[in-house]
Amino acid sequence: MGSAGEVNWKLADHPKLPKDKVVAMVVLDGWGEADPDQYNCIHVADTPTMDSLKKGAPEKWRLVRAHGKAVGLPTEDDMGNSEVGHNALGAGRIFAQGAKLVDLALASGKIFEGEGFNYIKECFETGTLHLIGLLSDGGVHSRLDQLQLLLKGAAKHGARRIRVHILTDGRDVLDGSSVGFVETLEKELAELRAKGVDAQIASGGGRMYVTMDRYENDWNVVKRGWDAQVLGEAPYKFRNAVEAVKKLREEPKANDQYLPPFVIVDENGKPVGPINDGDAVVTINYRADRMVMLAKALEYEDFDKFDRVRFPKINYTGMLQYDGELKLPNHYLVSPPEIDRTSGEYLVHNGVRTFACSETVKFGHVTFFWNGNRSGCFNPEMEEYVEIPSDVGITFNVQPEMKAKEIAEKARDAILSRKFHQVRVNLPNGDMVGHTGDIHATVVGCKVTDDAVKVILDAIEQVGGIYVVTADHGNAEDMAKRNKSGQPILDKNGNIQVLTSHTLQPVPIAIGGPGLAPGVRFRKDLPNGGLANVAATVMNLHGFEAPGEYEPTLIEVVDN
Numbered sequence: 001m002g003s004a005g006e007v008n009w010k011l012a013d014h015p016k017l018p019k020d021k022v023v024a025m026v027v028l029d030g031w032g033e034a035d036p037d038q039y040n041c042i043h044v045a046d047t048p049t050m051d052s053l054k055k056g057a058p059e060k061w062r063l064v065r066a067h068g069k070a071v072g073l074p075t076e077d078d079m080g081n082s083e084v085g086h087n088a089l090g091a092g093r094i095f096a097q098g099a100k101l102v103d104l105a106l107a108s109g110k111i112f113e114g115e116g117f118n119y120i121k122e123c124f125e126t127g128t129l130h131l132i133g134l135l136s137d138g139g140v141h142s143r144l145d146q147l148q149l150l151l152k153g154a155a156k157h158g159a160r161r162i163r164v165h166i167l168t169d170g171r172d173v174l175d176g177s178s179v180g181f182v183e184t185l186e187k188e189l190a191e192l193r194a195k196g197v198d199a200q201i202a203s204g205g206g207r208m209y210v211t212m213d214r215y216e217n218d219w220n221v222v223k224r225g226w227d228a229q230v231l232g233e234a235p236y237k238f239r240n241a242v243e244a245v246k247k248l249r250e251e252p253k254a255n256d257q258y259l260p261p262f263v264i265v266d267e268n269g270k271p272v273g274p275i276n277d278g279d280a281v282v283t284i285n286y287r288a289d290r291m292v293m294l295a296k297a298l299e300y301e302d303f304d305k306f307d308r309v310r311f312p313k314i315n316y317t318g319m320l321q322y323d324g325e326l327k328l329p330n331h332y333l334v335s336p337p338e339i340d341r342t343s344g345e346y347l348v349h350n351g352v353r354t355f356a357c358s359e360t361v362k363f364g365h366v367t368f369f370w371n372g373n374r375s376g377c378f379n380p381e382m383e384e385y386v387e388i389p390s391d392v393g394i395t396f397n398v399q400p401e402m403k404a405k406e407i408a409e410k411a412r413d414a415i416l417s418r419k420f421h422q423v424r425v426n427l428p429n430g431d432m433v434g435h436t437g438d439i440h441a442t443v444v445g446c447k448v449t450d451d452a453v454k455v456i457l458d459a460i461e462q463v464g465g466i467y468v469v470t471a472d473h474g475n476a477e478d479m480a481k482r483n484k485s486g487q488p489i490l491d492k493n494g495n496i497q498v499l500t501s502h503t504l505q506p507v508p509i510a511i512g513g514p515g516l517a518p519g520v521r522f523r524k525d526l527p528n529g530g531l532a533n534v535a536a537t538v539m540n541l542h543g544f545e546a547p548g549e550y551e552p553t554l555i556e557v558v559d560n
């Protein structure tokens with residue numbers, strides 16, 4: 001198929017299903033299916049709308065896979081996440097995702113032969129190599145074992161001075177696990193030092209407070225990181241990073257996600273690793289959403305989001321290219337998955353008018369991720385993307401309602417306007433509140449989500465439309481770390497270990513609405529169906545056959 005110019009965008013008419021119905025495509029972020037117990041916030045919450053949809057099983061409600069290989073991740077132990085989930089939902093095919101592509105490039109050694117690595121190598125003789133990114137084995141944005149291989153390989157290929165700028169996790173992994181990850185990294189760096197490489201941690205901070213904001217919700221987060229990483233300035237100074245993380249968890253008693261920024265200083269109190277002219281910088285995260293803002297700050301000559309004070313002349317490389325459309329960054333170690341011919345692009349070419357909406361923290365999920373990591377519309381005359389500003393500077397357990405109501409009302413208005421064939425939203429609460437680990441607040445978030453779904457389904461009822469309600473991965477349905485037999489793991493005080501991360505659970509998908517043709521039901525021959533099967537399903541509901549290379553549709557039409 002090659003370049004976009006050669007693609008035949010025309011979709012065949014579906015032999016049985018009509019066109020021009022309004023289809024609401026509702027993605028509940030972090031809403032998996034799990035056994036009911038007190039740590040299943042969806043079960044605990046009052047969710048009459050979602051409960052009623054479930055009664056449609058097996059013809060109008062079923063489960064689909066949302067983790068591991070079904071969404072292009074390396075193993076079945078990899079939980080799902082928003083990027084891979086929305087990529088699969090929008091693209092209708094399973095692509096080897098960043099995690100996997102980086103694994104392959106490291107295993108074959110190709111990562112050290114590419115243009116990106118050669119570009120940073122130019123600095124090895126006289127400059128420092130800086131590695132910035134999320135330090136954990138969560139596997140959503142980055143992985144510690146990949147960082148370890150990159151460190152070894154960089155040293156082998158001539159890096160003489162290396163500084164690592166860490167971001168602690170506690171969101172894709174258990175809170176408190178940062179100490180162990182920093183210790184492991186310190187061992188790795190000590191081994192490099194034993195081989196004559198001057199390698200150390202230079203700065204750090206918690207991912208949600210330092211650097212890893214997304215969709216331009218709060219540039220202060222990136223600025224805090226910039227000050228520590230580039231300028232070597234931070235409110236906290238330590239001689240070593242293990243001590244930094246341990247102390248900051250005690251005072252000001254921050255959790256891993258929200259550790260304040262710190263820099264590591266030498267015996268004279270001087271920061272050990274600011275970024276200077278002639279240095280090389282790699283952002284080690286493969287996932288784009290929470291690295292793009294820093295990538296812009298590191299790469300763009302013209303930049304007005306905050307005062308950078310200094311803009312060092314560096315050779316900057318991403319682990320991946322984060323945005324193909326913006327070519328950001330220009331240099332990268334591993335080529336990203338080429339997610340082409342997405343359902344959004346096809347539908348636009350076939351006259352389907354689309355409205356997409358979420359609040360800032362999930363806005364890119366139903367636009368950028370949905371469209372194969374591509375920013376912007378395909379055709380502004382056919383599409384309208386609406387972003388509702390998210391609350392800034394709070395953790396979402398204090399405001400678990402988030403903007404669910406506003407998103408639902410925008411969707412309702414778009415549906416009732418009859419201007420659009422597809423109205424697509426992401427409702428963030430189950431996920432964003434689930435990540436805080438606050439069970440009570442997450443229950444509230446689930447209830448609010450259910451209310452929002454009702455608003456959208458009521459509007460669909462009014463216009464004789466169709467709804468598809470699904471999710472991108474699990475989160476709120478399980479808030480407890482469990483042992484192999486599924487029992488919550490208790491600490492010595494009898495408290496559960498709170499699971500802030502996503503899960504390996506499947507997610508529900510429900511179809512319905514007055515516009516759904518009689519005889520449409522879920523097929524029984526796709527028991528292992530996953531999120532990638534949804535795009536063909538939605539194309540059918542718009543009255544089209546899906547392209548042949550798409551994963552098969554989940555529905556069939558039987559004669560009544």
Ligand SMILES: O=C(O)[C@H](O)COP(=O)(O)O
Nearest residue numbers: 081082083140171172431
């Ligand atoms: O970036 C995050 O918030 C988490 O690492 C993953 O959550 P998401 O995949 O739902 O965005």
Ligand SMILES: [Mn+2]
Nearest residue numbers: 029030082472
């Ligand atoms: Mn998600």
Ligand SMILES: [Mn+2]
Nearest residue numbers: 030431432435
């Ligand atoms: Mn999440």
